[in-house]
Amino acid sequence: MEKLIITDVTLRDGSHGISHQLRATDIAKYCQAAESSGVPIVEVGHGNGLGASSALIGFSLISDEAMLIAARENLRETKLGIHAIPGLATRKRDLQQAVEIGVDSFRIASHCTEADTTKKHIEFVRSAGKEAVGVLMMSHMASAKVLGEQAKLMVEYGATSILIMDSAGTYLPEDVSERIEVLFHETGVAVGFHAHNNLGMGIANNLAAIKAGATKLDGCARGLGAGAGNAQIEVLVPVLHKYGYETGINQIDLLDAADIADENFAGVGPTITSLSLISGLNGVFSGFVKPVVAASKEYGVDAKEIFLELGRRRVVAGQENLIVEVAQELLQRDSTL
Amino acid sequence: MNVAILGSGQIGTDLLIKLSKLSEFNVVLVSGRRDDSPGLKIAKEMNIPTSTSGIEGILALNGLDVVIDCTSAADHILHWAALKNLEIHVLDMTPAKIGDVYIPNVLRTKSKVEQNYLNLNLVTCGGQSSAPLVFALSKVLSITRVEIASNIASLSAGPATRANIDEYIDTTEKVLAVVSGAKETKAILVLNPAVPPITMQTTIYVDFESDTDIENNVILDQINLVVRQMQTYVPGVRLLMRPVIAANRVTITLQVKGNGDYLPSYSGNLDIINAAAIEALFELHRRNLEVVG
Numbered sequence: 001m002e003k004l005i006i007t008d009v010t011l012r013d014g015s016h017g018i019s020h021q022l023r024a025t026d027i028a029k030y031c032q033a034a035e036s037s038g039v040p041i042v043e044v045g046h047g048n049g050l051g052a053s054s055a056l057i058g059f060s061l062i063s064d065e066a067m068l069i070a071a072r073e074n075l076r077e078t079k080l081g082i083h084a085i086p087g088l089a090t091r092k093r094d095l096q097q098a099v100e101i102g103v104d105s106f107r108i109a110s111h112c113t114e115a116d117t118t119k120k121h122i123e124f125v126r127s128a129g130k131e132a133v134g135v136l137m138m139s140h141m142a143s144a145k146v147l148g149e150q151a152k153l154m155v156e157y158g159a160t161s162i163l164i165m166d167s168a169g170t171y172l173p174e175d176v177s178e179r180i181e182v183l184f185h186e187t188g189v190a191v192g193f194h195a196h197n198n199l200g201m202g203i204a205n206n207l208a209a210i211k212a213g214a215t216k217l218d219g220c221a222r223g224l225g226a227g228a229g230n231a232q233i234e235v236l237v238p239v240l241h242k243y244g245y246e247t248g249i250n251q252i253d254l255l256d257a258a259d260i261a262d263e264n265f266a267g268v269g270p271t272i273t274s275l276s277l278i279s280g281l282n283g284v285f286s287g288f289v290k291p292v293v294a295a296s297k298e299y300g301v302d303a304k305e306i307f308l309e310l311g312r313r314r315v316v317a318g319q320e321n322l323i324v325e326v327a328q329e330l331l332q333r334d335s336t337l
Numbered sequence: 338m339n340v341a342i343l344g345s346g347q348i349g350t351d352l353l354i355k356l357s358k359l360s361e362f363n364v365v366l367v368s369g370r371r372d373d374s375p376g377l378k379i380a381k382e383m384n385i386p387t388s389t390s391g392i393e394g395i396l397a398l399n400g401l402d403v404v405i406d407c408t409s410a411a412d413h414i415l416h417w418a419a420l421k422n423l424e425i426h427v428l429d430m431t432p433a434k435i436g437d438v439y440i441p442n443v444l445r446t447k448s449k450v451e452q453n454y455l456n457l458n459l460v461t462c463g464g465q466s467s468a469p470l471v472f473a474l475s476k477v478l479s480i481t482r483v484e485i486a487s488n489i490a491s492l493s494a495g496p497a498t499r500a501n502i503d504e505y506i507d508t509t510e511k512v513l514a515v516v517s518g519a520k521e522t523k524a525i526l527v528l529n530p531a532v533p534p535i536t537m538q539t540t541i542y543v544d545f546e547s548d549t550d551i552e553n554n555v556i557l558d559q560i561n562l563v564v565r566q567m568q569t570y571v572p573g574v575r576l577l578m579r580p581v582i583a584a585n586r587v588t589i590t591l592q593v594k595g596n597g598d599y600l601p602s603y604s605g606n607l608d609i610i611n612a613a614a615i616e617a618l619f620e621l622h623r624r625n626l627e628v629v630g
Contacts, residue, residue: 054486055588056525087502087506315529316529318488328578
């Protein structure tokens with residue numbers, strides 16, 4: 001069977017779960033442990049990637065530069081990866097710095113229908129001689145056919161592989177199979193999948209993705225990540241091994257990495273809370289859970305109502321500014337009833 | 338004033354309709370590339386002279402006062418090379434970084450080079466929608482950081498915007514630095530593909546010095562004053578929620594609904610730039626009167 005490439009996104013998507021408060025020492029310790037267990041790629045940064053530390057989405061504790069340097073100093077065989085979304089990250093300010101620090105693998109991401117915003121960024125990464133993964137976020141908002149067209153654009157720009165994200169954690173395994181099959185047949189490059197666990201489907205959806213042709217998967221220690229978190233990597237890897245897939249990761253050593261996450265930054269880890277379930281059922285970006293809770297407290301309106309309204313408005317990642325607006329509107333509506 | 342519109346796409350056509358309502362300006366030519374473009378068709382229907390030879394069509398004119406260049410940043414540079422020695426003002430509708438930034442009531446026509454004929458740049462939708470508010474707040478607060486996040490409908494973001502997101506961010510951040518005096522500025526752009534399309538909105542986060550002693554009402558008055566001022570040229574601008582002042586940060590969310598002249602009203606991001614261009618024309622008009630008179 002073909003070897004799968006697992007990317008450990010604990011130090012990137014996991015940042016959402018801890019409000020982007022990773023310290024340099026957390027990154028250093030976790031990278032050492034991930035390297036020891038043979039993880040192929042560790043992704044590092046703010047939850048929304050390079051250049052995303054902001055009033056809109058939340059400030060990181062330390063700079064992107066400090067995070068990447070802490071990781072770089074502690075990785076040798078394991079590649080260092082980043083996530084970058086045009087509109088937040090620019091070539092000159094963010095990608096150039098990442099190239100200089102020695103990032104190996106660049107994910108250039110857009111909302112699932114906006115692939116043409118990634119052209120110059122993918123070209124930049126390729127001309128720097130680095131690996132460029134084209135990422136389509138919130139992929140449930142487009143059909144398999146549209147995803148195929150968007151992915152092909154990214155491949156034209158130079159993406160060496162394509163990955164779709166279930167950013168709202170809303171997929172059932174059949175939804176994943178349908179989309180991955182189309183991408184696998186249409187793009188001619190390696191295809192990857194990034195799960196969220198809002199409906200408890202994190203591991204199951206990864207299995208569906210591989211069966212449909214995906215060879216790249218993501219996971220996080222203790223299932224950390226936005227909303228209900230990602231697929232739990234120390235569970236995902238041995239399950240894949242039980243199915244006979246190779247990952248090159250030592251599943252016992254990986255437990256040490258998860259313990260280090262526990263001891264240093266993971267806290268209690270995510271569970272499927274009522275809100276992450278509502279977020280998954282309504283197709284709203286998982287990363288909205290924390291700001292929705294904050295707005296709910298501030299304005300005294302039901303967080304579930306906020307999520308339902310955000311779902312009706314078909315919000316996309318990066319529209320955190322709508323949360324307070326919706327909360328204020330609900331408050332006004334309630335007070336006029 | 339005699340005005341020529343260079344480029345017969347959506348921006349140029351919307352400007353044509355805006356100008357047709359104003360007696361101060363006379364559109365003497367719409368110059369495009371394709372005879373079958375909707376913009377040239379509309380111009381012909383309005384009995385406005387048209388040309389399909391782009392900049393050449395403009396250069397053949399006599400008695401022209403202003404060229405509004407609605408092409409692309411790369412073409413602005415070529416066009417300026419041809420126009421700069423003529424006695425004509427030029428408005429660049431995309432951020433070409435040639436001339437002075439123009440934001441109504443904020444950054445005026447103060448040219449680096451002392452000259453009578455100006456090249457003015459209308460920067461970005463994020464810049465036009467936020468700079469007036471940030472500038473007004475800088476008069477009452479010592480601003481340490483400014484961030485703006487704009488959400489626009491995917492349908493309102495043409496190929497040039499999509500290809501030049503980095504330039505959009507860079508230009509917007511520089512303008513914010515100029516109007517606020519803040520050391521750190523950040524601009525974020527999010528395209529939303531929802532159908533029906535969302536109306537443009539911008540959220541502005543202004544951080545100020547922690548030892549500032551100021552009544553919230555002073556800040557709110559300042560915001561309301563500027564919004565009313567912006568409404569004189571973009572009637573569809575409104576505060577989407579009441580401004581939040583907490584922990585040394587002012588948060589303002591503004592909706593920018595366009596006038597719906599030719600561009601659909603959800604694309605306030607395009608309309609606010611066109612509306613600012615009209616304000617620039619009025620300013621040049623006043624300036625011309627001064628020079629002549």
